[in-house]
Structures are given as C-alpha cells and as structure tokens.
Amino acid sequence: MKHFSQAEQDAITQAILDYVEGIYEADPTRIERSVHPDLAKRGFFVDEKGTTESIMSFAQFIEHTKNYNKDGQFPPDAPKEIILFDILDQTASAKLIAAWGIDYMHLAKYNGKWMIVHVLWQTPPHLDEQNTDDSFNRVYGQPDTPFYYGLKPSRELQAFLDNTDPPGGEALDLGSGEGRNSLLLARYGFHVHAIDSSSQGIHKLETYARSQGLNSIECSVADVREVQLAPNAYDLIVAATILDHLTREEGKRVAASMISALKQGGFLYVDVFTIHDPGAAQSAHNEATGTISETASFIKHYFDEGELAAWFSHLETLQYTEEMIYDDSHGDPHFHGIARLISRKPYSLG
Secondary structure (H helix, E strand, C coil): CCCCCHHHHHHHHHHHHHHHHHHHCCCHHHHHHHEEEEEEEEEEEEECCEEEEEEECHHHHHHHHHHHCCCCCCCCCCCEEEEEEEECCCEEEEEEEECCEEEEEEEEEECCEEEEEEEEEECCCCHHHCCHHHHHHHHHCCCCCCCCCCCCCCHHHHHHHHHHCCCCEEEEEECCCCCHHHHHHHHCCEEEEEEECCHHHHHHHHHHHHHCCCCCEEEEECCCCCCCCCCCCEEEEEEECCHHHCCHHHHHHHHHHHHHHEEEEEEEEEEEEECCCHHHHHHCCCCCCCCCCCCHHHCCCCECCCHHHHHCCCCEEEEEEEEEEEECCCCCCEEEEEEEEEEECCCCCC
C-alpha cells in the first residue's frame, strides 16, 4: 500500500465518522456531506431464523437516518471503530464496526473530497461464527494502543541473526501480527513482506514502521492459507506461532509452500505450541494444569513431539528445541509448551 499523508487518512476517517455519527445523532446533513448521491448500500440481517437482505438508495438512507436513532436507542459511547484497509490516489477501502453491525466501505475522491460510494454490511455475527481475523482485530485494538504482545521480537530469531549476520535480502514474515519480527528483520537490512489476516495488526505495523523511518516493510492483509508464494523468492522466512493456528492439513500445505518459497541456502525460522502447552488440555476438553494464555482458544493444532521437525525434514536443521517457556508479555503470566526450528534449504533442493 502506498503511504499517504496523515491528513489524507484523517479525511477518509472523517467521512466515515460523518456516516456513523450522522446515524447515531439522526443528523442527515452529515450523511449528505460524506456520502455520494449515487450510493449503493446493501446489507443483511442475520439471526437464528435466517438472513434478510436490505437494499437502500441514497434518498432512502437519508430518511432512514432521520428516524433510526430518534428515540436514542444507542448510547453516547456506541461503537464506531474504523479500520482503513487501503488508500490509493482516487479510491480507498475501510471497515466500520458500529452498534448495528459491520460495514465494509469503498470511498472515492470527488473534487478533492472523500465520499462513500459503496456500503456492504451485516448485523453482528454469532459468537460461534466469528473468525480468528476478527478475534485478533479485537485483541490488537486501535492503532494507537500499545502493542499487545510488545515490541520485543522472538529472542531466538534475534540471536540467530546476531550470530550469522546474514547479508539481508528478501524476507517473509508469515502471520506477522503487529509485526515485532518484521521490524527486527527490517532493522537487519531485509526487505520484508509481512502477511497477516488481521487488518488491525497490519495497520499498527504500517503506522509504527513509518514512525521509525522503516520503509522496507511491505504489508498485506491476507489469509496465509490462501497466499500463493512464488518459488525460490525469499532468503529468510519467519513463521512464529502461525502454523498452530491452522488445522494439521492446512498447516502441512502452508509448510510445503514455505519450503518451495525459500531460495537455495535460505533460512527458515518457525515456532509452534506443542501438546505440552497448558492450553492443549483445554483444547482436549480436559482440565488445564495451570494458567493458560487468554488467546489459547485460537490454536487449532498443538504439535506432537518431533512433529514440527518432521514437517521440514527436507531442510537442513540448524537448531531444534522443544521446551516450556514462561510468558509474562500479555495477560496473566503463564507457561507455553513450544517447539522451535531454525533450518536452511540445501542447494541440492530446488
């Protein structure tokens, strides 16, 4: 995503604020100044009985705004969380989380002013249907809140870089989250491609990287299960606690793609949670033997002993450990069972 000025981002945010606050305040004048007259607005009411579609023109939306909250059903602190996905010269995309649900928006610039032209929305999803993307968006919070997992990168990854002093090149941070490892790689001279399904995590990374003058990080909001990695493209691939957030079958497919995407002689850093993690007992519907991470419910596959090494057995293993570690970086202090692999792609492996 091209980096635009803060003023441009503020102008887009203000257009969306006019939209949501205009509805909350039953003030159609705010809608008129932020929404294009050719608005295309479509949404879905979802409940236990099924789904009902709603299609609304600009004129209908104005009338809707006059009456929707006239009785004050929404409190003064009703939600209005705005996530900017992408900004181009003339168009932009964003997500709004409001009291009525979630709106996805396209905006365009007319005579220098950002206007909302498309809105696709639905009522809040049922809790058992909410996906990991939205869950981590809530975990990571707003762009100006502290990094949830802190800014310290993976200690073993930093030690490996210190000891080997690689010459830089192309690096991939798969499942980057808020980007603490991406920031490390950029500072070590890599051009970094950071990929994560959480738009909030990626936005925080982009904002912080700009504030630190780090211009060598390219960010993408994407599902790692669907990303098509080019063969022999990366000198270093990092996948810190992402393969365990996938099913075993999904993880194996992503692992094979990672091996293919490594250049010959390229390095791989992977860590995952193991069956010895206290969260694994909860996952198996047993009583946990200790404090577990508050994000343990996101883990889909706890690795057996030796399983991570077996997934990457075609590579040359440089370091492999399985251990219990103490984690006080987030939530209540807790332990993790973790497997960690650093390996290199042999020159004999295409």
